[in-house]
Amino acid sequence: xxxxxxxxxxxxxxxxxxxxxxxxxxxxxxxxxxxxxxxxxxxxxxxxxxxxxxxxxxxxxxxxxxxxxxxxxxxxxxxxxxxxxxxxxxxxxxxxxxxxxxxxxxxxxxxxxxxxxxxxxxxxxxxxxxxxxxxxxxxxxxxxxxxxxxxxxxxxxxxxxxxxxxxxxxxxxxxxxxxxxxxxxxxxxxxxxxxxxxxxxxxxxxxxxxxxxxxxxxxxxxxxxxxxxxxxxxxxxxxxxxxxxxxxxxxxxxxxxxxxxxxxxxxxxxxxxxxxxxxxxxxxxxxxxxxxxxxxxxxxxxxxxxxxxxxxxxxxxxxxxxxxxxxxxxxxxxxxxxxxxxxxxxxxxxxxxxxxxxxxxxxxxxxxxxxxxxxxxxxxx
Amino acid sequence: xxxxxxxxxxxxxxxxxxxxxxxxxxxxxxxxxxxxxxxxxxxxxxxxxxxxxxxxxxxxxxxxxxxxxxxxxxxxxxxxxxxxxxxxxxxxxxxxxxxxxxxxxxxxxxxxxxxxxxxxxxxxxxxxxxxxxxxxxxxxxxxxxxxxxxxxxxxxxxxxxxxxxxxxxxxxxxxxxxxxxxxxxxxxxxxxxxxxxxxxxxxxxxxxxxxxxxxxxxxxxxxxxxxxxxxxxxxxxxxxxxxxxxxxxxxxxxxxxxxxxxxxxxxxxxxxxxxxxxxxxxxxxxxxxxxxxxxxxxxxxxxxxxxxxxxxxxxxxxxxxxxxxxxxxxxxxxxxxxxxxxxxxxxxxxxxxxxxxxxxxxxxxxxxxxxxxxxxxxxxxxxxxxxxxxxxxxxxxxx
Numbered sequence: 001x002x003x004x005x006x007x008x009x010x011x012x013x014x015x016x017x018x019x020x021x022x023x024x025x026x027x028x029x030x031x032x033x034x035x036x037x038x039x040x041x042x043x044x045x046x047x048x049x050x051x052x053x054x055x056x057x058x059x060x061x062x063x064x065x066x067x068x069x070x071x072x073x074x075x076x077x078x079x080x081x082x083x084x085x086x087x088x089x090x091x092x093x094x095x096x097x098x099x100x101x102x103x104x105x106x107x108x109x110x111x112x113x114x115x116x117x118x119x120x121x122x123x124x125x126x127x128x129x130x131x132x133x134x135x136x137x138x139x140x141x142x143x144x145x146x147x148x149x150x151x152x153x154x155x156x157x158x159x160x161x162x163x164x165x166x167x168x169x170x171x172x173x174x175x176x177x178x179x180x181x182x183x184x185x186x187x188x189x190x191x192x193x194x195x196x197x198x199x200x201x202x203x204x205x206x207x208x209x210x211x212x213x214x215x216x217x218x219x220x221x222x223x224x225x226x227x228x229x230x231x232x233x234x235x236x237x238x239x240x241x242x243x244x245x246x247x248x249x250x251x252x253x254x255x256x257x258x259x260x261x262x263x264x265x266x267x268x269x270x271x272x273x274x275x276x277x278x279x280x281x282x283x284x285x286x287x288x289x290x291x292x293x294x295x296x297x298x299x300x301x302x303x304x305x306x307x308x309x310x311x312x313x314x315x316x317x318x319x320x321x322x323x324x325x326x327x328x329x330x331x332x333x334x335x336x337x338x339x340x341x342x343x344x345x346x347x348x349x350x351x352x353x354x355x356x357x358x359x360x361x362x363x364x365x366x367x368x369x370x371x372x373x374x375x376x377x378x379x380x381x
Numbered sequence: 382x383x384x385x386x387x388x389x390x391x392x393x394x395x396x397x398x399x400x401x402x403x404x405x406x407x408x409x410x411x412x413x414x415x416x417x418x419x420x421x422x423x424x425x426x427x428x429x430x431x432x433x434x435x436x437x438x439x440x441x442x443x444x445x446x447x448x449x450x451x452x453x454x455x456x457x458x459x460x461x462x463x464x465x466x467x468x469x470x471x472x473x474x475x476x477x478x479x480x481x482x483x484x485x486x487x488x489x490x491x492x493x494x495x496x497x498x499x500x501x502x503x504x505x506x507x508x509x510x511x512x513x514x515x516x517x518x519x520x521x522x523x524x525x526x527x528x529x530x531x532x533x534x535x536x537x538x539x540x541x542x543x544x545x546x547x548x549x550x551x552x553x554x555x556x557x558x559x560x561x562x563x564x565x566x567x568x569x570x571x572x573x574x575x576x577x578x579x580x581x582x583x584x585x586x587x588x589x590x591x592x593x594x595x596x597x598x599x600x601x602x603x604x605x606x607x608x609x610x611x612x613x614x615x616x617x618x619x620x621x622x623x624x625x626x627x628x629x630x631x632x633x634x635x636x637x638x639x640x641x642x643x644x645x646x647x648x649x650x651x652x653x654x655x656x657x658x659x660x661x662x663x664x665x666x667x668x669x670x671x672x673x674x675x676x677x678x679x680x681x682x683x684x685x686x687x688x689x690x691x692x693x694x695x696x697x698x699x700x701x702x703x704x705x706x707x708x709x710x711x712x713x714x715x716x717x718x719x720x721x722x723x724x725x726x727x728x729x730x731x732x733x734x735x736x737x738x739x740x741x742x743x744x745x746x747x748x749x750x751x752x753x754x755x756x757x758x759x760x761x762x763x764x765x766x767x768x769x770x771x772x773x774x775x776x777x778x779x780x
Contacts, residue, residue, distance in 0.1 A: 042482075337508055338500065339473030365476055
């Protein structure tokens with residue numbers, strides 16, 4: 001059996017689901033879709049059950065548990081619109097804070113389970129609006145919205161016999177999902193698992209990893225701390241050649257998966273190149289913090305939908321720059337009143353020329369005519 | 382003819398005026414949050430429940446009281462949906478919520494006018510070029526003559542009954558508005574272009590027609606005829622109400638129009654002033670404001686088209702104060718008075734600016750007397766005409 005089919009067991013949600021299933025099929029018919037507004041449908045559906053929705057993935061918070069200092073896991077149970085995930089993939093979580101919806105991307109940390117739950121493990125960032133909200137306000141029974149899972153940072157199929165997983169900080173979540181999945185499926189690949197964090201208190205899943213390491217002879221767990229002195233047997237400081245020699249002298253033969261801050265991945269890649277290993281680590285980095293450009297500096301503009309990368313200027317309205325790049329986005333008044341040019345900014349920071357406000361959040365709608373980039377920006381254009 | 386009832390401002394004063402208006406806007410925008418989100422959701426709730434109630438009652442429409450109540454409720458629902466929900470959401474007033482249900486790029490209203498066409502003809506053409514004769518096609522909707530600076534044509538003699546028809550079928554007028562049929566007739570626009578634009582308009586029209594006159598009546602089975610009739614009546618109620626409110630927003634007595642020359646190098650401050658002089662407010666209670674989609678605060682809507690409408694009432698107090706400080710006329714009045722002056726405009730500018738016939742009509746309107754209030758106003762206006770001198774660029778408020 002392919003590992004994927006197993007993951008896609010649709011979760012059963014409520015007794016109402018059996019009633020709504022044929023209805024949902026009827027509602028999917030093109031003729032019905034022409035006349036049915038999904039928001040209108042969802043409004044009436046919500047009166048019958050808080051998770052009923054035509055298309056949206058609404059998930060109920062089933063449990064909340066602390067994992068490490070400033071790290072909490074939320075166990076979510078999505079409705080039947082959820083199509084499952086493969087370990088290593090991400091989902092976008094949307095919550096509403098003071099009337100504004102905010103979306104953030106997280107990797108589930110659990111193995112895909114028969115009960116259909118998704119566990120998101122969230123580290124609280126200083127000043128982080130969403131992580132702070134999740135930690136302080138999200139309670140069992142609340143409803144949040146998820147996207148379908150996406151991303152191709154997944155275990156190779158078939159699973160290689162020898163694996164090396166390197167996790168930095170909260171980058172452990174996709175790797176933890178993969179590890180749990182391997183163990184749940186009874187695949188006995190030889191796994192070296194290295195987990196780095198700033199201090200011992202920041203090591204997420206430390207207890208469980210130690211436990212698993214003791215129970216599974218093929219799993220070799222190593223912890224590393226970068227901001228404090230290491231205990232005997234632990235790795236001290238950031239990933240390095242000596243670390244690799246110690247935990248995986250056979251790294252060249254291993255399929256390596258790494259997830260953590262950009263620095264960790266850069267180090268790993270450099271190390272692998274230096275040693276001439278044939279296969280570079282498969283990795284995923286968090287986006288580094290926003291770098292604010294000065295008024296006339298050059299920035300990178302990416303128009304995602306048109307697959308176009310250009311060199312842009314900070315301080316010049318994005319509408320002008322998009323048109324300069326040969327794109328013809330919808331536009332109107334060019335003074336910020338008509339919203340014809342509203343466009344989704346996928347990443348980067350922009351300044352609103354009318355208010356001077358800075359928008360640095362991912363997946364934010366902006367008006368191109370009055371927004372100037374102040375960092376590299378990716379637009380859904 | 383008269384004139385701007387406002388003091389001419391120096392460049393510096395215009396800039397200072399703009400700064401005060403901007404400051405007000407920024408203060409409100411910075412304060413947007415949960416309460417505003419809750420407001421728009423409550424309006425949405427009211428729309429949905431009144432629609433459900435209205436349609437359910439119409440299904441029992443064989444009984445006359447159920448039919449009447451159902452029609453009224455559905456009409457009310459359509460009014461709320463078009464005016465306080467759809468119009469405002471499609472302006473981007475609630476885009477900051479980042480909720481697809483209330484987002485200007487995805488919302489489509491229960492109206493024959495397709496959303497993209499509306500965003501072009503209304504959000505862009507009308508709101509940017511407000512009351513600029515020749516540019517803002519909402520000035521007379523391409524066929525009515527409402528101001529003396531619009532050229533007269535004998536066909537305008539028919540505009541009083543034509544206006545009545547427009548009121549009854551207002552949503553269709555709005556739906557066709559963006560197609561600029563008059564430009565096609567004049568040969569300024571190709572039939573090919575028209576055909577291309579017609580496609581989405583027809584698609585939306587078909588959807589609306591099928592929904593109200595086929596699908597719901599068919600679902601009602603034996604109540605087919607009452608449901609169809611109720612839907613028609615509800616649409617007419619909404620049409621007439623929208624027509625009245627919208628005409629009261631820009632075609633009242635002391636509203637000003639502008640020549641195209643004002644657009645050259647117009648500053649943000651000048652744009653604000655034009656928005657204010659080209660719009661008029663209606664006084665009324667909270668429910669009246671909600672049912673008008675807060676277009677009773679037309680001045681604030683034109684100054685801040687993308688600020689949530691539930692904030693206009695509090696902003697109006699400030700705008701009125703700022704206008705007063707700069708000696709600018711703030712056009713507001715009772716619903717009855719403002720609407721009477723709109724009707725008068727429709728009748729009066731059906732005729733050329735000055736002819737013996739028009740004088741006769743003037744006299745007739747005066748004699749018939751729409752209400753004692755209008756009589757009083759009439760006397761006051763005559764006095765105004767004697768004392769005021771025209772001044773550019775605001776023109777032609779009163780004939």
